[in-house]
Amino acid sequence: MRTSRSFAMVAAVAALALTMSACSSGDEPSSSPSESAALSADAQAALDKAFTGFGSDLSDLTSVTPKADQKFYVMSCGESNPTCHAPAAAMVDAAKAAGWTGEIVDGKLSPEGFATAIRQATAAGATVLVPIGISCSGAAAAFQEAKAAGVTIVGGGGQDDCSPKVWDSERLWLPADDQPTPYGIFGAFGTLQADYVFGKTNGDPKAVVINMTSQPWGQLITDSFSDELKKLGGGEVLAQVDVTDPETADGSYIQKVTSALLANPDANALIVPTDGYLVNGLAAAINQAGLADKLVVVGNFGSEAALDMIRSGTPGITATIGDAQDWEAWGSIDTAIRVLDGKDPAYIGQTIQAVDADNNMPDSGAYNGAIDWKSAFLTSWGK
Template identity: 25%
Template structure:
């Protein structure tokens, strides 16, 4: 599914905003609204797992000797977008620790420039390419050319078809959606009247949405979806708030909102606060962007919970895959790595951005032999 169909300048500007922003319902589900009396014990159990501190992770078991004098190129979706910037900045940091040469090529959200960035990496005779939140459908032909020429490719963040890249670092989008469903189930006492604000352009969001819908059916039989809406990212700051205002007016009993990603939730907050439903609606989302965590921590917004991911951890996991690829010994078990995620509410905001709860950086540095 192609996630970029808009003019490059408009898309880049909106994407930059979208990824830069990455009685209350607590992490244990203190209701903010609702009034139902349904059994929410199953949802409480899931919520306990979702909000738990990360204490373990299946790091690679074997050290690896990092090959010397390698050139790696990182291609972010847009360096002006905070999430993509953090991805490639962490790649640069790890590459420096390895003594590798590093170059970032910024396509600024332009699909044509994304393809051109991969072709430039080929011309530079790069040893490896990191794709930071780049839609596979946009660059698939050029990535095939790169890999055919022996360049190793690690895909980050966005789901991709089997065989697209040499390795993938992701997280479990479907589980994240299910965790959102558990939170809303408890917050509404099992009587959620839910509005979904979905962006099906993004493969990751498609998985989030499906996990949420399926999770709601599983955990909250007393909940119902009163409106399931779609939008396109190019309209995030303009049409989406206006359309949502009309949706709220048409659904005055709504008490819960699921959004595609954090910037959507933040853009809808002023609409909710101006509405008669203010104080009666709980909003959940995902990304764990700093702006979202700050709003959640403040506790004065309808935005109550998000799914956090440590972007930097994901990048170091990607570099570990690249080290092993260039050393010729990436085991099948490490071809796809899902980094931890966590449902974050006002009760458990431990850092902004979320640091992952573990000392993953030191662990990876100790795995890489550089002398």
């Protein structure tokens, strides 16, 4: 998998270089969006909203006792992707803090891998299973088998879109009345991405949008981004690039995205549904092609690797919408604890907000919100 990604990145950069050489007119390169004139009031308001973000303080988290002797498994969407691996590892830590055992099974970024990993966990005697990064329809038969075997299934960010529903509970974010869009937390990601690029381009984003098609949440991010631009009253989506999990796994998404950027030379923003794309080669391809200075590039999830790139000024990534992934990982364990205890799941309310080099950036590590959520969970579990 590593070799395929590297080859795809080299091929993409080579194609970009050839095309740019052939099309060069001798014009001076456009200035960076960050070097534009003073922001309008509307652009500044949108940027302020992006940095403020959404979330809760867990002040209403009630006490619950973890059921003893649970054998917990988390299905990572793909251990090669940092936005799959990090929450999976955090979830194992949370399960152990609750007094359970914890193991990771690797979905390997493919529907076949998801199903195999779920069946592996079921065969190993899992009593609790959390899938990260996929919805129920991504491996419906395997989830149904796990349920029939008596496994308690709790969402790890995806939706139970099977009919009839199979999971015991999704992980809950905020009550519907407190959410910024009808698309749930994934709608909030797209909304904040739109707010950020609207502000950074002074109200005139011309965006290429990567749309993750293998999971329903990818379209929610894409739709909410477009909806927010309409509400803001400026900018446009020049192109949508659909990317599947297999294209992510073999690295071919890099060629696909860079080709779209070349076909839309007026683009000044790239909207990316997950930091993993940027970390695993896309940012490097953008930079090596000479496009980094003209694009505001915004990822999602606030992974440690992406934040390290932003901290160090690595070209090809401008910002990410930080999602407190460790917080939400512990939230899935909290949800499982409450389900096993016969209680209603709590609203986890993890903070999400735009993070760039100058705003909301932690000193080190991944983005993890602004409150001591770990103590809140441990206190509620009696630990």
